Amino acid sequence: MRLGFQQLDELLRGRKTAPPQLADGKVDLPLRMFVPLAIGLGAVYGFFMGWYAISGRSQPGYEQLIASTVKLPALFLLTLLVTFPSLYVFNALVGCRLSFTAMLRLLVGAITVDLAVAASLGPILGFFTLSTQSYAFMVILNVALLAVAGVVGLGFLLQTLRRLTAWVYWRPPVAEPADAAQPPMPSEPGPLEVVPGDYPRETLGAARSIFRIWVLIYALVGAQMGWLLRPFIGSPDMPFTWFRAREGNFFLALATQLKNLAEGR
Amino acid sequence: MVLRPLLVHADGLLRGSGAFHPARAAELPAWTFPLITLAFAPLYGALMGSFHFDSAERIRQVAYSGIKMPLLLFASTLVCLPGFFVLNTVLGLREDFRQSVKAILAGQAGLGVIVASLGPLTRFFYFCTSDYRAALLFNLAALAVSTVAGQFVMLRYYRVLIRRNRRHRLMLLAWLGLYAFVGIQMAWMLRPFVGDPTMRVSFFRAEPFSNAYVVVFRLIFRR
Numbered sequence: 001m002r003l004g005f006q007q008l009d010e011l012l013r014g015r016k017t018a019p020p021q022l023a024d025g026k027v028d029l030p031l032r033m034f035v036p037l038a039i040g041l042g043a044v045y046g047f048f049m050g051w052y053a054i055s056g057r058s059q060p061g062y063e064q065l066i067a068s069t070v071k072l073p074a075l076f077l078l079t080l081l082v083t084f085p086s087l088y089v090f091n092a093l094v095g096c097r098l099s100f101t102a103m104l105r106l107l108v109g110a111i112t113v114d115l116a117v118a119a120s121l122g123p124i125l126g127f128f129t130l131s132t133q134s135y136a137f138m139v140i141l142n143v144a145l146l147a148v149a150g151v152v153g154l155g156f157l158l159q160t161l162r163r164l165t166a167w168v169y170w171r172p173p174v175a176e177p178a179d180a181a182q183p184p185m186p187s188e189p190g191p192l193e194v195v196p197g198d199y200p201r202e203t204l205g206a207a208r209s210i211f212r213i214w215v216l217i218y219a220l221v222g223a224q225m226g227w228l229l230r231p232f233i234g235s236p237d238m239p240f241t242w243f244r245a246r247e248g249n250f251f252l253a254l255a256t257q258l259k260n261l262a263e264g265r
Numbered sequence: 266m267v268l269r270p271l272l273v274h275a276d277g278l279l280r281g282s283g284a285f286h287p288a289r290a291a292e293l294p295a296w297t298f299p300l301i302t303l304a305f306a307p308l309y310g311a312l313m314g315s316f317h318f319d320s321a322e323r324i325r326q327v328a329y330s331g332i333k334m335p336l337l338l339f340a341s342t343l344v345c346l347p348g349f350f351v352l353n354t355v356l357g358l359r360e361d362f363r364q365s366v367k368a369i370l371a372g373q374a375g376l377g378v379i380v381a382s383l384g385p386l387t388r389f390f391y392f393c394t395s396d397y398r399a400a401l402l403f404n405l406a407a408l409a410v411s412t413v414a415g416q417f418v419m420l421r422y423y424r425v426l427i428r429r430n431r432r433h434r435l436m437l438l439a440w441l442g443l444y445a446f447v448g449i450q451m452a453w454m455l456r457p458f459v460g461d462p463t464m465r466v467s468f469f470r471a472e473p474f475s476n477a478y479v480v481v482f483r484l485i486f487r488r
Contacts, residue, residue: 009354012351013354113355120347121348123347128450131475132474132476132479133476133479190432
């Protein structure tokens, strides 16, 4: 447990993905450690998410609470399971030359960062759950909080990918004589920082294209996976079910909603 | 005995001088700031709660508001802190986190002192009117003014951090956004502060908790 938190802390501080750590294209994020961490952190956020079903209800929906706690980490990891083969193929095709393990570790690491940020925003969600009956407000708040977490997770993925593809070109910073006017650089770069270095354009281009392809595939499948695993929050007007009837898909629903909005409904 | 050092501390905080000079903030123990908040914010709370002070029962409103004022500030901080901590960590600002929290607490202490100084004004305003809505609006204005002024105290400490790493600017904005978002709802939940003359004195409103943003939304769209 304690070791887990230590590892998580090092990941969040960016020590796990500092350029020297990524030498030889290796990623030091053991799956044995980080998959359980991702599940745990996802469960924390899922718990706060499902709390809405018991707060202020005449019949508290404990099942929904349990369902959300399980479903939230499942959403992220199942999506990874489904998309991993295609993500790997594209990675090999574009020429990022990440090994199978390194890639899996990198993606699990990004999910862990994402879920860690989400879990840390959980208290805010819980606080609003205490006082809110409006289902629409809870949906929007959840989307907003998960979006913040998602942006951080993607930033982590992009920067780590850049560092991984270009680790050969990274030079340790030369100790310059202290300049009074220039503030001293922080000793270790954060996980989201662009590490300075003399990188050739092609490698960065490759990193960027593989990042775009990954995000596109993962987001499309993730959106649909989220749709399949509904309900997450639990609408107060509907009785509890583990899964809703398998109707339509995320994109169809989005189009319908947009149409409704355009027609002024 | 306690009063004099307390006032000296508050004076130092407002001026940003002596032990409270931003450059020397690292040496200052962090609990100094919450202590100042705890000493001054209830003063305003008590005066705020003295609106319809016509019976002995109303003294409870004075006490409740006195308690709720620092509670509002601290509870909002507590709710926002985990998220702020992790966001700081992923931006690589963990080394400065203690100082960021100190700056935030300093801002709150500044708010407490400033709002306490406006307390007599509020009480004077109560003498001049018995209109509940006017009293609410006056309190809102007083709190808004002191919140803005408190940010200047916070900024004084944050500027040192921003000079060290520009990413602190982003985190400062993130904090202000989070804190305002949570603080407004917290204030709504901790009602009543002024005490409606037509209602009985209570710590919380008898109705179940509601969401301030949803209420505002409904007011605008009249639903």
